Amino acid sequence: DQQVKQNSPSLSVQEGRISILNCDYTNSMFDYFLWYKKYPAEGPTFLISISSIKDKNEDGRFTVFLNKSAKHLSLHIVPSQPGDSAVYFCAAKKANNDMRFGAGTRLTVKP
């Protein structure tokens, strides 16, 4: 069963504009949410995370927003750069370390 969903398989934005990647989850037992970035032929790399007790976490150009009532989180990248082009995975973790990933969204930033 798909507990973490990324409904947009791909997103294309212009360099310098904002990229917004969305993620929905169904299980209220998740206590931590993460975004991973993956380039071809490499493993995913951690990007940014947020605890379930917060609603926003910012790290440079990357901001993650969490809406617990809607079971929704989003990743904002401002400004987007061509090097940001990758597949972005949303992940949600339970207290027992069981982590569930979404199917990924392929972001393309056009120069």
Add this chain to the structure above:
Amino acid sequence: DSGVTQTPKHLITATGQRVTLRCSPRSGDLSVYWYQQSLDQGLQFLIQYYNGEERAKGNILERFSAQQFPDLHSELNLSSLELGDSALYFCASSVAGSSSYNEQFFGPGTRLTVL
């Protein structure tokens, strides 16, 4: 380079066979996680080991098993292979295995093709 190594990089085998995937965690990391990524699928958590013991179990089939050795490397054994087992298998490691968040570092993956 995450510091997590996986071998082999590619593996091609036939249905019904058995294979072993190997993972060496980052130096100092005690936890090892295995994930499967099938075509158009997200990463599916399979299993976690912490300091040699099974810590958490996800969507792992009974035909699959794993273990973590005293030197902390881990092996994922896949048996009675089916065409649908063709996927990328990732290993990740983290410092600890407690309930608090510990960043996981991923290896480059092993691509398994079952013909």
